[in-house]
Amino acid sequence: MKKYLSILMVAAMLIGTTACSSGTNASSQTPSSQAGSSEAASSAASSSEAGVTGSCTISGSSALYPLVKNALDAFKQTNPDASVTLNAGGSGTGLKQSADGTVDIGMSDVFADEKLTEDQAKTLVDHKVCVITMAPIVNADVAEKVTSLTTQQLIDIFTAKTKNWKEVGGPDEPITLVTRPSTSGTRSLFKSYALNGAEEASNKSLETDDSGTLLQTVSQHKGAIGYVALSYLIQPNENIKTMAIDGVEPTLENTYAGKYKVWGYEHMYTKGDAAGVAKALIDYMQSDEYGKIMEGLGYNVASKMTVERQDPGPKK
Numbered sequence: 238m239k240k241y242l243s244i245l246m247v248a249a250m251l252i253g254t255t256a257c258s259s260g261t262n263a264s265s266q267t268p269s270s271q272a273g274s275s276e277a278a279s280s281a282a283s284s285s286e287a288g289v290t291g292s293c294t295i296s297g298s299s300a301l302y303p304l305v306k307n308a309l310d311a312f313k314q315t316n317p318d319a320s321v322t323l324n325a326g327g328s329g330t331g332l333k334q335s336a337d338g339t340v341d342i343g344m345s346d347v348f349a350d351e352k353l354t355e356d357q358a359k360t361l362v363d364h365k366v367c368v369i370t371m372a373p374i375v376n377a378d379v380a381e382k383v384t385s386l387t388t389q390q391l392i393d394i395f396t397a398k399t400k401n402w403k404e405v406g407g408p409d410e411p412i413t414l415v416t417r418p419s420t421s422g423t424r425s426l427f428k429s430y431a432l433n434g435a436e437e438a439s440n441k442s443l444e445t446d447d448s449g450t451l452l453q454t455v456s457q458h459k460g461a462i463g464y465v466a467l468s469y470l471i472q473p474n475e476n477i478k479t480m481a482i483d484g485v486e487p488t489l490e491n492t493y494a495g496k497y498k499v500w501g502y503e504h505m506y507t508k509g510d511a512a513g514v515a516k517a518l519i520d521y522m523q524s525d526e527y528g529k530i531m532e533g534l535g536y537n538v539a540s541k542m543t544v545e546r547q548d549p550g551p552k553k
Contacts, residue, residue, distance in 0.1 A: 289517045345506060346369060346504075349504070375455065375461065388483055416463070417445065502546070505519055
């Protein structure tokens, strides 16, 4: 009998061991185990998306400034340990500081060799992040009588050959130019594609490369005219109106289609290949994810353009 009981006990232990072994295999598919796997995956994702650390300084184009400022809000959410200092100052300033190595990214409305020497430009790497559309803007009183200018009329106005709005069908009042400094990339772009290379007259008393200030100046002076990027016009302003050129309105759609001619690439230049925080930010701004946000802020997505432009080379 004792021998029989011993055999039964051994058999029971074997069955129990087999059952436990089967139970362990089955448990790998249970919800609690799956949750553990999910947590591990989430942890891995968090680890891979923990973000970059370090610092980055940026300066340059006032036209690109609002977009970079917006992108930084989202960028810092996933990169909380990244420190970024952002300033405007104009494309020429951004390019020079980038070439000098005093900033990590130089923002520019124009190609580097249009503002820098050949040797300086060669040290920089170009990252095109979007396309910008530039629009002539006038005080609302002008737009009551004239809503479009020919290219020649625009040239004559900005070179001060035409001095009164009545000469182009507008009200009988002097034309007030709100101009930009020679370091401005916005000025260079407008000169190339709106004024056919003609040099605009200077009005030192109302000269600024701050587009916000320029908007305010145009809105406060009857007969005033200037130009800004569409990104500065997404908020309605009853005191300012855009001016069509040769009957074509300055819109994102017309720029995409190649109908509107005053546009250019927005560049972020780095001295050598981008690295660290600078690279992470540029990659984010060039992503499809951010491209969906870009248009709502008044910028064109470069990949959607039906036309393209080449580097015109150094200015003569």
